[in-house]
Amino acid sequence: MYIIQTLYINSDNDPFRHSFGWAAPEYHLMGWALSCLQLHKLYGKITLYTNTQAENLLIDVLQLPYTDVHLTHDKLNLIHPDLWALPKIYTYSLQQQPFLHIDGDVFVFESFDSDLLKGELIAQNIEEETDNYYAPVQKEMIRYFNYFPPCVQRDFMSGIPVQACNAGILGGNNIEFFHDYAALAFEYVHKNAEVLKYVNVNRCNVFFEQHLFYALAKEKEIPVNVLIEGIIEDNGYRNMGDFYDVPFNRSYLHLLGEFKKDEYTCIQMASKLRELYPDYYEQIIALFHDKNIRLSPSGFINKMNPSKNRRNEQNNTHLQRLKFVAAHCPPEIEKELFQNDFETFYSQLIQLLSTEYSTNDNPDFVSIREIRGKDDFKKRDFSAQHWYRDLFAEPSDIFNHVIVRCPKTEIIESLFDWAGLFNRQYRIGIEYYADLQLSEGKFFNLIVP
Numbered sequence: 001m002y003i004i005q006t007l008y009i010n011s012d013n014d015p016f017r018h019s020f021g022w023a024a025p026e027y028h029l030m031g032w033a034l035s036c037l038q039l040h041k042l043y044g045k046i047t048l049y050t051n052t053q054a055e056n057l058l059i060d061v062l063q064l065p066y067t068d069v070h071l072t073h074d075k076l077n078l079i080h081p082d083l084w085a086l087p088k089i090y091t092y093s094l095q096q097q098p099f100l101h102i103d104g105d106v107f108v109f110e111s112f113d114s115d116l117l118k119g120e121l122i123a124q125n126i127e128e129e130t131d132n133y134y135a136p137v138q139k140e141m142i143r144y145f146n147y148f149p150p151c152v153q154r155d156f157m158s159g160i161p162v163q164a165c166n167a168g169i170l171g172g173n174n175i176e177f178f179h180d181y182a183a184l185a186f187e188y189v190h191k192n193a194e195v196l197k198y199v200n201v202n203r204c205n206v207f208f209e210q211h212l213f214y215a216l217a218k219e220k221e222i223p224v225n226v227l228i229e230g231i232i233e234d235n236g237y238r239n240m241g242d243f244y245d246v247p248f249n250r251s252y253l254h255l256l257g258e259f260k261k262d263e264y265t266c267i268q269m270a271s272k273l274r275e276l277y278p279d280y281y282e283q284i285i286a287l288f289h290d291k292n293i294r295l296s297p298s299g300f301i302n303k304m305n306p307s308k309n310r311r312n313e314q315n316n317t318h319l320q321r322l323k324f325v326a327a328h329c330p331p332e333i334e335k336e337l338f339q340n341d342f343e344t345f346y347s348q349l350i351q352l353l354s355t356e357y358s359t360n361d362n363p364d365f366v367s368i369r370e371i372r373g374k375d376d377f378k379k380r381d382f383s384a385q386h387w388y389r390d391l392f393a394e395p396s397d398i399f400n401h402v403i404v405r406c407p408k409t410e411i412i413e414s415l416f417d418w419a420g421l422f423n424r425q426y427r428i429g430i431e432y433y434a435d436l437q438l439s440e441g442k443f444f445n446l447i448v449p
Helices: 025-043 052-061 085-093 134-144 150-157 175-190 193-198 201-220 257-261 263-276 278-290 309-314 317-326 335-354 374-384 387-392 395-400 418-426
Strands: 002-007 047-050 068-071 099-102 106-108 121-128 163-172 224-226 231-233 252-254 410-414 443-447
Touching: 002 025, 002 052, 002 085, 025 052, 025 106, 025 263, 025 278, 047 052, 047 085, 052 068, 085 099, 085 163, 085 175, 085 201, 121 201, 134 193, 134 201, 150 201, 163 201, 163 224, 175 201, 257 263, 263 278, 263 374, 317 335, 317 418, 335 410, 335 418, 335 443, 387 395, 418 443
Parallel strands: 002 047, 002 099, 047 068, 121 224, 121 231
Antiparallel strands: 099 163, 106 252, 121 163, 410 443
């Protein structure tokens, strides 16, 4: 089976400053590196379809080990910048032999089953609409669109919930189907070009790619082999970013939707790249430093001037958002108590982050990890990649382990849940934090360097 990937970068988007839907630009680059390197490890040969700007990034700069590179997308004209599915669909249209296309936010830790790859059509799984995603976009499209492919129109008129094939992986042995499907997809888009301004184009991509694929396969009565059995609601994906679970308990991850926007998940992905391919990890970090581009504040070391505490604040956008939240006290809470408690918490936090700084020959390039036990932190961060596996890989062995608190953690007591509010700014797609309500109590905020 021919393993392929697609990356198209618009000339207006600098990959070192544009996040491409990820929590930060560095995670986008690390994601591509880990995805490609794992496929290369498992399959040896992997082909990239791309344009010149993306080729420069993945091949010339990151030096990823693609076996073949096809500059097929330079003349692809996207009529709207948010039509990110069209470069992939164009790649499908170019295929002349059985293939499996794998997205750049998909991470594979075990070869796919041979029975899956025998399918006429292959997809990640079947997903079904809810009121949170497909349904409202469908209503917009029905209201404004002038044209729907016949198979889509019939599926909409059936009265049953919309289903689609998730395209984290997409491919198969029926090449004729993909040529028909790609032609329909481009017709679908271009015949509605004038009304795209009235709809959420970003979300329409799932209809142009995933729903059309499902509807056409259904009409042609071609079965679809899926990697993940069962129907998943469009907002029901779970565990797709659990890097601590690979490879012993999970072999496939897909940072679709909010997973790639959640910085905690991105940090786990970056840590996995660091564990498996440390040279690529260090190379990407160095590229951002060489360009004097600040890395995302929660994941990586920043260049800070230890003589100015305010620089610490400015180097963490999540703390800035927390300050904004604290400045807007809910009406049911006493404002002075609320803001005084925040100021106490915040000053203690900044003090903890600055306490052990000291000057050296180059004070502008001192990091907290260099001062507070560089080797200890490095050993801990590396060993942390295996903690979950060490505990849970063999359930019968769990009572032979001892869990010990790592040193250099701190606790700040407060009247309000400032750690929870911080995580509400920092985590994406986590119901606990999204639903967090403010109330007075006694809270213990754990600070882990």
